[in-house]
Amino acid sequence: MEPVIEARDLAMRFGEKTVFKNVSFDVRRGEIFVILGGSGCGKSTLLKLLIGLHRPSAGHARVLGEELGLLTGQPRRHALSRIGVMWQQGALLGSLNLIENVALPMEQHSALPPEARIALARAKLGLVGLGDAGSKLPSEISGGMLKRAGIARAMALDADILFLDEPSAGLDPVTSAGLDALIMSLSRETGTTFIVVTHELQSILAIGDRCIMLDKSAQGIIAEGDPKLLRDTATDPTVRAFFRREAR
């Protein structure tokens, strides 16, 4: 299948410090692609490179055939309407309630009348189990609820690609499993592509079609492939330790 994301020789430096280099991978349409790695190895940074918020120090990343960081004007708006991002900290607007937060991308990218946006936003919140919290402000809900509201906002426009930065961190096992089920059904039924940053081993094995694992000391990818296969056959000690939950 055609790749929807192509990363070629990506490198990122902050000043003197190299976070990673020579990172290349493809993500195919409709798959759930997991980015793994220890804290501080550059997963969020990689996500920001893909969606064009940071410019890579070297290499390039194409999303849906375009380098998002280079687009401007109408092409950029169009490309942005086809991706959705859930930020690690939720990043909801504090002055809007949840429904208004989720309806915001619809207001920007569609001609839906206000009552339609509200109904659709309600439905999206219902999908992530926040159906009864629509009129609350972000400051009035818990950390896990913030994450789920962030996911609802990322899904607002039925994007082709969803980038989720640690969606299940801080969620209870039941909610987290529910989220996994939602991601899987969206991927299977509507062909949505997912790029998921996560540490949750169970959820990686349950939903991940393919994964890459970044490492801080290697400054790049140390493993790539089907997570279940990696668990069973990996020889690299860091990768084995991760999948077998060993302390190192």
Place this chain on the structure above:
Amino acid sequence: MTEPGRFSLTDGAAVFEGTLDITAAAAMWRQVMQAAPRAIDARKITRLDSAGAVLLLEAARLHNATLTPPEDATAGGVLARMQKALAAAPPIAQAPQPDPVTRLGLAVIAGGQGLIRRIAFLGEVTQGVANTFWRPWRLRRVEVLRHLDEAGTRGFGLCMLLGALLGVILSFQSSIPMRKFGAEIFIPQLVGISLLRELGPLMAAIILAGRSASAYAAELGTMRVNEEVDALSTMGVDTVQWLVLPRILAAVLVMPVLALVVNITGLLGMALVMGSLGFPAALVLAQLREWVDPGDLIGGLVKAAMFGLAIGLIGCRAGLRAGGGPRAVGDAATSAVVGSIIAVVVMDGVLAVIFFRMGW
């Protein structure tokens, strides 16, 4: 597959076909709702996204219409998922407005509770002062110095500017009517007394309210929102002693100095205008010596310190009771400034009466 979505009305039934995606849904939403169909036939829909599904479901709910799902399995799946999602998210019912009498009662209760909380805060601060009196080393002196610097040293420029302008404006404006009576020689007396007793402290208070009360509220409000205040208190830190006292102390200490700066620059401004009217500086000084006594100055400075206490208290309280979210910090800063200015003006009135009774 990319056949654009359409809907037609036959015998009160809305028949949809083709692709019902967000663009199609946006285009036909109002029409469908106005048509008020009694039945919705979605069998011929080939592609459906969540916006389209919500259109079908909302139309069915609002008009009590029956909904026949699409034959296409994928579209049917989307519809089923969104149906479950919408069922889990009931429309928000507007809370009924209470009648005016109830509202009045609620407002009175809220006002009373606010008053009680203010008194409680005053009590906490008093207790903090008492604790500090016994254990003075607990007071964070570095913080006091930092706030003295921020509220004081960095405010001098503004105080000098406003003081000088105040002196110039006051003397210039009063010179116009005074000239009619040939009484320009009394301008130093007029400006001196009004500056030292009233305008100097008041102007300094307004400057402190604008610069520092807002800063106190924003800083403490951000700490509250980030749960830093809770973290401090669970570590056993006395938050009043740690956060509030240094700020209040700084405000009380700095206010007389700011008022003095306004006074001095104001008098200089007045002397400048007098000079331009032909009165030498020595004459102005002699006039001031004769008519303005040290009591006027000291009374004004004492008043300034009291304003500082009020501004510090109000600024800190506004910050500490901030709610959640970025808006709360802004609200806290606003209410700190407004509250301080109101408190200062009211205090000024009350003190004027008291000083008058005391024959000052």
